[in-house]
Amino acid sequence: MTLDAAMAELAFLGDRLSQSAAVLGHHGQSETHIRSRLPDAVVFPRNTEEVARIVSICAAHGVPMIGWGAGTSLEGHALALRGGVTVDFTRMDALLEVRPEDMLVRVQPGITRERLNQELRATGLFFPVDPGANASLGGMAMTRASGTTAVRYGTMRQNVLALEVVLADGQIIRTGSMAPKSSAGYDLTALFVGSEGTLGLITELTLRLQGQPEAISAAVCGFAEMGPAVDCVMTTIQSGIPMARIEFLDTGTVAACNAWSGQNLPLMPQLLVEFHGSPSAVAEQAARFGEIANSIGCTGFRWAEAQEDRTRLWKMRHEAYHAILASRPGCTAIVTDVCVPMSALAEAVEETRADIAASPLPGPILGHVGDGNFHAILLIKPGDEGERATAKALSGRMAERALRLGGTITGEHGVGMGKLDYMAAEHGAAWAVMGAIKQALDPKGLMNPGKLVPQQ
């Protein structure tokens, strides 16, 4: 790597090339326990052509390139493991085109989820994928993000229709089209979604939109024990009720959310549910869910039909991570993220709960259980290597448990730095196939090096 030569050529960016300590520091930290790794420089491109020029310069000089969206990754995806140039997309955040008749939108990668939906409000359409954090759409595509609404609307896999990508050699390609489906060759869009910046940098996305539901209704319902709450989720999903959201919070999470958000939910496992549709469809779905929940021992509903009540409810859910962090002041977290087949959800959650209960660490559990996806937030003291090791071991056992039950080591957070050690166990020989694809598309290994594929 001849960084100086690359820096000289990148000077065309003017003050949109930075090596200041503050800027490097901001781009070298993660939201979680993962240690900082600083890049050598940060660039702020304004358009695709600038990205292509940056990549060409870095490629010519052997400088690693790491994409940066909103910095909300939980697995250290955007940390510069081998130094290099972080490409910050915050100045490529335009909404390029809304096509209401096609229920599509074209955006630059730096636009955040919340701003996209604000800008769409007048159209009657919305982008459904909701990971909680106000992530950038480029970052969400790169981690194949999902969240509370994936049970109804799918993950980024289902909602990214087309991409513009700058490849490792600076070439610009387009994948997919605006047609709702295609059989024209390899699904490159699906290959880049979830590739974590290791194959190229996304410079534009075409996203599917949904019509804003005519009616929305939400509710909270508590269960005396975790078991029946999880059973209720399994039965509900298997019954085919098209849940828009069905979230699980354990008692520890409820306590943290009450303290953080000023709520007063009963201290017991809770399900947070939402229904979307026509008024009569919502009423029917809610009634059917209510029958199931009551038959399994739900202790009572609190309905949130007014917009402001729903907003408060989902704000509480979205802030659960920060609420849990605040429940042990000064701590940091290992955020686990497994996903299992629906039939294995109760076993996976219960074994995880017991494993954490037998450890000295707090580890509230919550999740997008309608997808079989749940998280334990393992709270550790920064610098306490004993706690860190205990948490890593718990996290490792969760990953092994998910695999044993036919699931995956990460439902939505991605591999990043936290899950690389489990990729061989999940994929076996298929991991080498990922390595072969990486080698084919990034032979110099400069795109987010050290991530996702087997390391040489």
Add this chain to the structure above:
Amino acid sequence: MTLDAAMAELAFLGDRLSQSAAVLGHHGQSETHIRSRLPDAVVFPRNTEEVARIVSICAAHGVPMIGWGAGTSLEGHALALRGGVTVDFTRMDALLEVRPEDMLVRVQPGITRERLNQELRATGLFFPVDPGANASLGGMAMTRASGTTAVRYGTMRQNVLALEVVLADGQIIRTGSMAPKSSAGYDLTALFVGSEGTLGLITELTLRLQGQPEAISAAVCGFAEMGPAVDCVMTTIQSGIPMARIEFLDTGTVAACNAWSGQNLPLMPQLLVEFHGSPSAVAEQAARFGEIANSIGCTGFRWAEAQEDRTRLWKMRHEAYHAILASRPGCTAIVTDVCVPMSALAEAVEETRADIAASPLPGPILGHVGDGNFHAILLIKPGDEGERATAKALSGRMAERALRLGGTITGEHGVGMGKLDYMAAEHGAAWAVMGAIKQALDPKGLMNPGKLVPQQ
């Protein structure tokens, strides 16, 4: 290629290795106008290990390998362009496991769509992807098939959750898991779905199932002109009604179906629609659709609520290709298959209709219009090179029109031999990326050679 040496080693298959003229002939023909190309041999493996051994032998001797499911491809996917061994999966047709609680099924690739659903009948579940033909699931995955129900349930892209694949060197890998979603690395499942046998052979599929709807209702409604019929589709989709099916037949298709199936639909453009859900949801959807259709000039509904009426209706639709072929005795067909953004559907269909009307060829139009996907069946006399050239030119203009309107050259039939010439126009530089992936996974170029990627 040292075929003889490979044949000697493949003799372990006994009478499941064939070089008889009848068997080669059966595996060398296509359903459409595409000319026969015979393989040198056909093998009938019974399990994954046999497939791996076959592939290892062929790889060692440089012999091409071509997968074969039910032979229903419309683009000559399974023709042995460079000779070699056709791997026929008809004896790997087991339903391996039904997991009703996970709404999943594991199958071998040779099982057909109709048999799968027969076997699932007692479970209350069904596999929704319905391309019309009684294709094999392996073949449907390899072409990323869809059909009449994709507007509601998605294509093979959305409905294949995991795969077992034998790679070009004989190695067996597994992609995906039974979890509903994952962010664990490159989406290899999505890469193999639609890869048309050029990267490996699928030996097992894990498929998502749907609950059989409580209520189903179907209807036919005619329009005096094509324009309003297509407008009705666009408005219906944009209104968010969750149509289970919404199919368009032009007047020529209706005439052919009437003659073939003994129906007496009015001779005008028709929409065939179906609604799935709870009884009240179906009633509501049907009422909303009815309002739209009536406001746009529908000439009247015929409802098909009884199971036998619906069966007759969709049998007619599924036989439309054969009905159209029979409308010009002795002819063969170029089956076109474009897909455009919903906003461009009316323009694409109308321009296509006018283009065909100005030609001497019959070319009825029909399609899965809720997806923006439609077909013209261009009827030509076998051996008439003038008609063939006229049809190819019409088909080429359809592909160009689809691309100009932001769509794709194939919505569901795949590239095969019929669409290879348009891949560069659709994908530009991204086509070379497909070539690089092919080179990485099949460096000897033995998996279905001559298909999908740029040819050297």
